[in-house]
Amino acid sequence: MTMKFKDKLQQAPWWLLVAFLLALILGWNILADQSYELIFNALSKGIWMTLKVTFIAFLSAVSLGLVIALAGFSSIRLIREVVRFYVEIIRGIPVLVLLFYVAFVVAPALVDGYNWLLQKPIELGWLDSARTRDFNMVWRAVFALTISYSAFIAEIFRAGIQEIDKGQIEAAQSLGLKDRYVFRFIIFPQAVRKVLPPLGNDFVAMIKDSALVSVLGVQDITQLGKVYSSSTFKFFETYNVVAFLYLILTISLSLMVRGLERHLRRFERH
Amino acid sequence: MKLTWITSLFSVCVAVAAGAAELPDLNGRTVIAVTENAYTPLNFVDAKTGQGIGWEYDAFNEIARRLNMKVDWQLSSWDTMIQAVKDGQFDVGMDGITITEERASQVDFSAPYMVSEQFMLVRANETKFDDAKSFAANPDLLVGSQPGTTNFYVAVYDILDGDETNPRIKLFETFGAAVQALKSGDVDVTLMDATSARGYMGANPGAFKLVGGPLGTEQFGFILTPGSDLTAPINAAIESMKADGTMEALNQKWFFDYKQTN
DSSP: OHHHHHHHHHHSOHHHHHHHHHHHHHHHHHHHOHHHHHHHHHHHTTHHHHHHHHHHHHHHHHHHHHHHHHHTTOSOHHHHHHHHHHHHHHHHSOHHHHHHHIIIIIHHHHHHHHHHHTHHHHHTTSSOOOOGGGSOHHHHHHHHHHHHHHHHHHHHHHHHHHTSOHHHHHHHHHTTOOHHHIIIIIIHHHHHHHHHHHHHHHHHHHHHHGGGGGGGTOOSHHHHHHHHHHHHOOHHHHHHHHHHHHHHHHHHHHHHHHHHHHHHHHHHHO | OTTHHHHHHHHHHHHHHHHSSSOOOOTTEEEEEEEOSOBTTTBEEOTTTOOEESHHHHHHHHHHHHHTEEEEEEEOOHHHHHHHHHHTSSSEEOSSOBOOHHHHTTSEEOSOOEEEEEEEEEETTOOSOSSHHHHHHOTTOOEEEOTTSHHHHHIIIIISOSOTTOTTEEEOSSHHHHHHHHHTTSOSEEEEOHHHHHHHHHHSTTTEEEEEEEEEEEEEOOEEOTTOTTHHHHHHHHHHHHHTTHHHHHHIIIIIIOOOOO
């Protein structure tokens, strides 16, 4: 019994306690100090935007990444080469640069393409021609984050799938299981547990990288912080609050991811 | 705008300084000056030499000459520059910084050394509006701007309704991004001073034009560490340079005669 208690004491997340205390102190400052309160009110309007951009971009990046990873195992050489090309190129371009490319090159090109494809119905007055501004900056930012992260996530899935013993797949095939069932019942359930920790890592990274969408004027936490600090010149105070808000998001979300991992490990033992 | 008390304070300082015929002598003291090299023609990089040049470089070097100080030029980005000047890491900062009351509670401002006028840069084929009034009247039209800059405040207070969160203002990180957004049709106007506008029109032949007259004026000042002992001498030097036509000559040199070769 005592051993167990000692064990628990040792495993307790002490870093979290310290982080919590720090948050209390900063939170108290925000409540007590009028100028911090003003900053907090101005910036907290951006939390929803940060979460929206991150969640949508992450879910799309996971879906796209999975498709890319599976395409990477294709028996057709051309598809495999295209996948390699995509992953290597996208992975090598900074998120910030991708944001500018997508916002100012890809998005206008897509809009032009849409207008060109639907030339006839537009001329007949059945459809309105699209304007670049109809492709909202928020969605361009989400699109750019999706593309950027899909390359990393595809690599995570690839590693997870490759780790599964070939023998299992061969055994399943020799039992006469169709390929898609082999994937669904043999590969996928095991791969999910393998990829979850690195995926959680990428999720936290994306919350932070979503700050970059502020360069497109998306009103997230960082953008509101920039606006506030450059009009008041209170840079230090403002970035304190920015850091505080991001920490609340990243720590609480990474705790959730950890909880999910623990749940899946328990599931594995049974 | 809300500058009355600052301007009256400045005019007192300036009057005092003008009374003293001789400028203070700082005995060769080294002053660390900082700018960003991202605001043509006030401070920017000479494409040929890679050196920082511009109106503010010339003006501050001249101030230093008159006050017998040496200038140690440094570079920094906008937000780190202001915080570092506030902390005393740099003595003086300049980047076409508009003097406002709220900012003056964080750093010291010199006397204004320049009045900026903003113009409306639009796509060359723009027909929906031709001045600030007709722009404001059409709720579909958008303006591209940068947070905390002169053109942002002019857009808010001189064109739109004074609401700094007006959704008709789309904010971008840099002038370049806002102009790009104008070009691709995301916004319908960006505000900038006549020189920068001419630069963009020159670099994109046939893409842009200016409409309407000059809009709301803003005053630029050097920023100094709070309580700085340099404020009074610098103000005196600015006053002497206004009086003897040096400022006018700098305006002529950088806003009219200088041709940017890309």
